[in-house]
Amino acid sequence: MSEPIATTAITLDPTVAAFDADDRVDRLGRTHFIGIGGAGMSVLAEMLHEQGVSVDGSDREPSAKTERLQSLGIPVQFGQRAENVAGAATVVYSSAIKPDNPEIVAAHSAGARIVHRSDILALLMAAKRAVTVAGAHGKTTTSSLLAHILVQGGTGELADPSYAIGGSIQSADGVNRDGGHAGRGSVLVAEADESDGSFRKYHPDIAIVTNAEPDHLDHYGTGERYHAAFVDHVGHARGSVVMCADDEGCLTVLRALDPDTAARTVVYTTQDPTALGELNGAAVVRIESEQESAGDGHERFVLRIPASLASDERENVVPVELSIPGLHNARNAAAAIIAAGLLGMPYEDAAHAATSFLGAARRFQICGAVDGVTVIDDYAHHPTEIAALLDATRRRYPRSRIHVLFQPHLFSRTKFFARQFAEALSKADDVIVSGIFPARERQEDFPTVSAATIVEAAKACATGRTPHIEAVEDMREGAAALAGRAQAGDVVLTVGAGDVNRMDAELLRLLEARDGGMTR
Secondary structure, three states: OOOOOOOOOOOOOOOOOOOOOOOOHHHOOOEEEEOOOOHHHHHHHHHHHHOOOOEEEEEOOOOHHHHHHHHOOOOEEEOOOHHHHOOOOEEEEOOOOOOOOHHHHHHHHHOOEEEEHHHHHHHHHOOOEEEEEEOOOOHHHHHHHHHHHHHHHOOHHHOOOEEEOOOOEOOOOOOOEOOEEOOOOOEEEEEOOOOOOHHHHOOOOEEEEOOOOOOOHHHHOOHHHHHHHHHHHHHOOOOEEEEEOOOHHHHHHHHOOOHHHHHOEEEEEOOOHHHOOOOOOOEEEEEEEOOOOOOOOOEEEEEEEOHHHOOOOOOEEEEEEEOOOOHHHHHHHHHHHHHHHHHOOOHHHHHHHHOOOOOEOOOOEEEEEEOOEEEEEEOOOOHHHHHHHHHHHHHHOOOOOEEEEEOOEOHHHHHHOHHHHHHHHOOOOEEEEOOOEOOOOOHHHOOOOOHHHHHHHHHHOOOOOOOEEEEOOOHHHHHHHHHHHOOOOOEEEEEOOOOHHHHHHHHHHHHHHHHOOOEO
């Protein structure tokens, strides 16, 4: 029996750039993706395939993403084995892949070039006018909305943009558009994932930061290090920086920028700019939102674009109407419209194109209704996102009782933010917290963390209005309990970044079976 290959010398560091300035996509050779079915990986695999690169990959099990890739002619092997990388010139990994992965070990032994997914994205950006979207929340919606604006309203080089988005985009015909596309135009819109620090490699023409509320503390350790990574990221922007001044984290980043970068920064805010303090010389776009929803699910507001950003050198007052609710989506739309304007699109045209955006998949996605009970799915997995989601739900359904099936994502995030999750979920009326989706983590490393951790935090900090909240490890049991309690006029939300969305069809089935209801 041969000796196992030693892995101690293999180092996977996603923050170290793998390519030189003269590297190009057409020099990658056969490219193999480990974990090709991941949201970020499948998008890049599809983009390389569209550009003529020989692409294949592996994953643990079939999924909708792997089925799509196979339908495009991209080979996918299930199970990760050394033989899968035989003959590959470039092997791509994500931060979920460990150095002892058999495909990493085999690629290292064969001398293949091993690169992080961010290296591929950086390589794709180098040939385009790149716009990155970073932030703890709002990345997918903002990048999807900007891509939608350019697809619907872009002309000339702004038409047919490329985009690399970690999710699908809802379309009016009910068939979601995938988040990866290699277009013929000059622009590439991309999510810039901050979770592992790899977004520091990017040098975009425009860098958007939707917020910089500390997250991923398992990687950064402290909020200060997290903010420092954003300062570094936006400092690499070749052109403008667009940031949300309603977020304290963004303000911290803004005030730490060097004078040159600060002078190229545009902030957007719902507040009176004079109340924000020192903005380091940044230009300010004001969002003036209607205080109350009209109840039709639309969000209406006005953007005041300062003369310094307008082609006619006078303030532009741009009305915007979105088909997706919530003040957080007004902020996301403001970022996308500003970026489109900075790329050269008239602000009014960008705002008009935004109206037909139905949202990214799994972002306030209405899955159906049975006898007056509406089932909605959302990807929210950070306390601030959950609070914004529930505020938007109240705005759209002001007289409804709101039930939530929440699946926490990561043991570490549950541990760090248990109290904040409890506070955010208190905006609902009825909450079931299901078992934690582990992603890259293991339960044995967090033996005291479970769904009950959030419920215990809720009981410890209960003040004022307190919803019913309980822990039910099996999310099918949780779905059944909520379906049994929901009444006509209620809303049931499935919430989380794991696989809780599998319960949407189950909820609709349970509701219909409950009393012979009719699905609409």
